Amino acid sequence: MTATVEPEVGRARTRKEDARLITGRTRWTDNITLPGLLHLVFVRSPAAHAKITAIDTDEARRMPGVIAVFTGRDLADVQGSLPCAWPITPDMKAPPAPPLAVDQVNFAGEAVAVVVARSRAEAVDAVAAIDIDYDDLPVVLDLAAAAADSDLVHPDLGTNRSATWVFDSADAGTGGDVAAAIADAEVLIERTYRQQRLIPAFMEPRSVVVDPTGEQLTMWSATQVPHILRLMLALTTGTPEHKIRVIAPDVGGGFGGKLQVTPEEVLAMVIAQRLGKPVKWTETRSESLVSAHHGRDQIQKLTLAARRDGTVTGLKVELLADMGAYLRLVTPGVPILGAFMFNAIYKFPAYHFSCTNVFTTKTPTDAYRGAGRPEATFAIERLMDELAAELGRDPIEVRAQNWIRHDEFPFTTVCGLEYDTGNYEAATARAKELFDYDGLRAEQRERRERGDVVQLGIGTSTFTEMCGLAPSRVLGSLSYGAGGWEHAAIRMLPSGKVEVVTGSSAHGQGHETAWSQIVADQLGVPFEDIEVLHGDTQSSPKGLDTYGSRSLTVGAMAVLKAGEKVIAKARRVAAHQLECAEGDLEFAGGRFTVRGTEKSTGITDVALAVFAAHDLPDGVEPSLDSEATFDPENFSFPHGTHLCAVEVDTETGFVKIRKYACVDDVGTVVNPLIVDGQVHGGLAQGLAQALYEEAVHDESGTLTTGTLADYLVPSAVDLPHFDTDRTVTPSTTNQLGAKGVGEAGTIASTPAVVNAVVDAVRHLGVTDVPMPCTPMRVWAAINHRSADSGLGTEAGGGLGSLDTSGGAV
């Protein structure tokens, strides 16, 4: 029969998704064409802050193939304002966010006009013929200056400060008073760190196709969030929700960067509606880097109080967070997602967090892999190394003195979160072994004593994160505009095959494979007989999509709950068929067996019987299909210990990663192949923040890292081999025991690398190197020079060479 022999969950299954991806049978949005398809190309502002005084589109309109040209004024009555779903405070200031700028542009790259033509090439030609006059306004680029309201981005708001959000453990009743802890501190570590601005840089450029010709308007979009997008399109444009279908076909990565309702999506929709023709927009990479939302960008003012014996007594966090020019979908909430993570795995008795969100004339920021939690983890893990250095102690030893011991779980933190499970000792012990911690420390000492030009540094990061976003009531308490549940359905087909419908919308994560494994075990049907349907609001009508390491812990939990209902329905029919009481049936390996007998029937046999519906118990409807919506009770808390060794050339400042070892505890693993892949990819992005990437603007507000020649997404040469392993402490917040893995590597790795860089040169008087730790910045730190005071900002060695601000020159 159909019973699976060995459990699917835990098996390193190769992925179902691969077959089409390795053969080019892909369905990227840009692959889609429709009869009479028209192409959109946007005119983008070269100015970061300016009044639009005139737009001349006459010549463009007359050019070959051009169907229409629209300005913001042309569409002002229909384009609405882009939604922000997270008003973090009741008094939050939010400017109108028109998809096409109407009177004023507020960042370089903002869309100002759009050409609709029969071909993309003709649209590009016409864009060149559009003449726009700008009247420059003062640019607002420096975050601290912006917070001081030197010049205003949105004068109507009267300030650049959008909102200030505060958490205080004394006020919340979850801990003590930080001011007292600081006043009584025997050791104070005060630091200011800069979280540089990053660009998600998913590989598939964004693309959207809209077909307005059906009864339902259909939008294909390279999005992480088809369900959220559908609702937001309805709310933004006034088109009824039931008249909109959104499809996310194959989506080439997102990392938070496609968790958005974009100006281009809204405009493609309203233009398609106005013209009554299908339209397509696909961005160029340069457009993507300048106009898709950016991530991070905070100034972190931190104060850690401790006793001389190394016990931490308080933590105060004051953030300035750069919103960019507008509040996009969850922009204001991103730094708040970090609010409960600065205390990390440590038993701080007192904690204070405040974050002021600030407008600048730059590309809006929003979620990027980790979203708030990498920033928090970086801060605390850098501080713990600084505390250890101040005390002259081993950084792991100081951490161990302060972390929650495995026998102290469940543990309620100073933020009031309940960490369910964890074992920091076990992960750390295994990581030290994998890394050869003692051996590398010995080599470090030896190089120090020898005065080697190349110094070795070792960095630690013992991180945790809150995943499984999110319990709806918690989101409600944080003023988020929606819940955190997920939906699933299971359809039992008469031929014995199974369709699993999920609201999670994969874009590279391997949900089709993992969900199939879970359902194969639960229902006892073969892995191959399961089809996972997602990413189309018509086939998967309900969902909250994929972000925040939520798919397994929330999305797959909904699948399991739907499966439980299928089994319950089938049990009633099986009992009727086998002429026994429901309570006499055991279900295992896809079969219902009458306890103590040989009499049995398979769940797929029941599905066929239900399809025929010839002989069902009274009152039973002829369907086993079931759906479920799962709302988590708590977050999950993956953790891990990451160790990085770097070699720093003290003459050139060049950093080479010598060894990277990490042990992650992501709870129960459904597919180790996929989990390892997620960790590797996460590490790559975290390392890239530490060493390579930064969105840099010049003094006029132009993004100077606006191509992949300048924004340094690492290649295979730039990254090391990763030694990874796992400990498994199952989560108790969901019945799978899973904790989430999508963001772990990114969150954990950045401070491990920077701690290693600083550790390599601390004996030379260095206590910090700003990110990305470029050769110039490391060299400047060693030589006690400011990297931003005229040292080599001029053009250097061509493409790929770094200037002091991190971008290539």
Added chain:
Amino acid sequence: MRITVTVDGTTYTDEVEPRQLLVYYLRETLGKTGTVVGCDTSNCGACTIHLDGHSVKSCSVLAVQADGAEVTTIEGLARDGELHPVQRAFHDNHALQCGFCTPGMIMQTLDLLADDPDPDEHAVRHGLEGNLCRCTGYQNIVRAVRDAADRMRPGAGPAAERLADDSRQMVGGE
């Protein structure tokens, strides 16, 4: 301008604009959408194909430059439903996640193995330097390339090229 190009074994003759890039000719004129565009500065390598047996970034070649040439794309690698060993190695080693860079990675891997049938990790990383991946951190890609080299031994390089040549003739007739 009129060009004649053989793509994955089928010969096409088309009028193209002189400015049209080869990648757009493949995608939009021929419907070879397996080859994708990831950037506009030839950094990402997502559009890598083979032009007369050597890998090129098809965003950096004009369609007219391919006149008279033989092109192999990701869609021309599998033969009679059998995956190419490099495709199989990418699948078996979980060397892809979102899969957007994968066609270019696989085509570049073929070229790399033709030059160096037994590359060590260092050689693989350098051989793929012109192809960016944002998902995998490259570790499993490196593993897949070395695994593919093992599968294609002996004479991995020429075999890879021969297989591509064969597929040009065979798939075209189908």
